[in-house]
Amino acid sequence: MSVLSLFQETRAQTVALCAPLEIEDYVPQPVDFASPPKWHLSHSTWFFEEMILKKLVKEYKIFNPHFSFLFNSYYQTLGERAIRTERGTITRPTVKEVYEYRKYVDRHIEKLLQENQSLELEELIILGCNHEQQHQELLITDLKHTFSYNPIYPVYKEGFNLTAQKNSAEGWLSVNEGIYDIGFEGEGFHFDNEKGRHKVFLHDFKISKSLVTNKDYLEFMEAGGYDHFKLWLDEGWSWVQENQIKSPLYWKNIEGKWHSYTLEGLKLIEPDHILTHISFYEAQAFATWKGARLPTEFEWEVAADQFDWGNRWEWTYSAYLPYPNFQIAEGAVGEYNGKFMVSTMVLRGSSTATANGHERKTYRNFFHPKYRWQITGIRLAK
Known part of the structure; x- marks a missing residue:
């Protein structure tokens, strides 16, 4: 083009x-x-x-x-x-x-x-x-x-839900211990925070081929996931308590049934749909409850060619930090990424709202752990 x-x-x-x-x-x-x-x-x-x-x-x-x-x-x-x-x-x-x-x-x-x-x-x-x-x-x-603040739950566009996806695979992918190359390589556009291709050592790990579903998360909620401080990071527990968080963003319990606000209006929660609008704090607590953890961004990138991604921005357990030899460009363009490398966590993949062609496996998205208005999800590792 x-x-x-x-x-x-x-x-x-x-x-x-x-x-x-x-x-x-x-x-x-x-x-x-x-x-x-x-x-x-x-x-x-x-x-x-x-x-x-x-x-x-x-x-x-x-x-x-x-x-x-x-x-x-x-x-x-x-x-x-x-x-x-x-x-x-x-x-x-x-x-x-x-x-x-x-x-x-x-x-x-x-x-x-x-x-x-x-x-x-x-x-x-x-x-x-x-x-x-x-x-x-x-x-x-x-x-x-x-x-979502509007009590009549307005419809943006019929057929434009963006959150009604299901997993296409299940089980765990095993990755062997070794030294792997991380970061962008080759031709084509990429942001400066993807530069500095470097080697990382990874221990043996497993990563889920599927993302956490609404059903999975409902089980966490019903088991008292939001009530047990031991599941949460201290900062996350403070966030839950201060904001009275009891469910993912946009979820509403109406007459005993869970609904979610979508761009098609209010919909009943579908158990087998992929969970979305979740914070890093919630993702970490859920992973702990499941006896697992979130993958690092390096584990995610190494394994990404072997599972489907693109439905949700996936939280990783990696702080947003510069790669080796990262350099901030001169002028205003240099303010684009580097100055945000503090107090944020990396998300990998892309979402159903991401523009076609904008996604790649080395893309490093980043948000503060409390935010969940993006189309975020959870992939487990262990």
């Missing part, structure tokens, strides 16, 4: 994800960690304007001088930014103006690609597209979180 085609398809897909929305859906932000659709539409556009057009196009006329401040996320290099927790208060510019902004930037990027065939431009466009694909997933999961 040409870089131009990648750009056009990526930009069109973001707009397509917003097609089912009503104008009222674009703005609310009930929690600090999730952003409204209007902001995702704007920020992904800001990236192309700020990182490419302002840098490579002489006398480029920015669309709106306020947008650099409003739609910067965390790039200190690029100046001041709106407060993250207040993105939902930004009612102006309007949604109409945001779409005009996207079209304006798209025209200029397409024109630049016709005039400039440099490797630098190509790499920046590909990075921008992968950045936008990340925001496509966030747009959907953030929107679901916002919708």
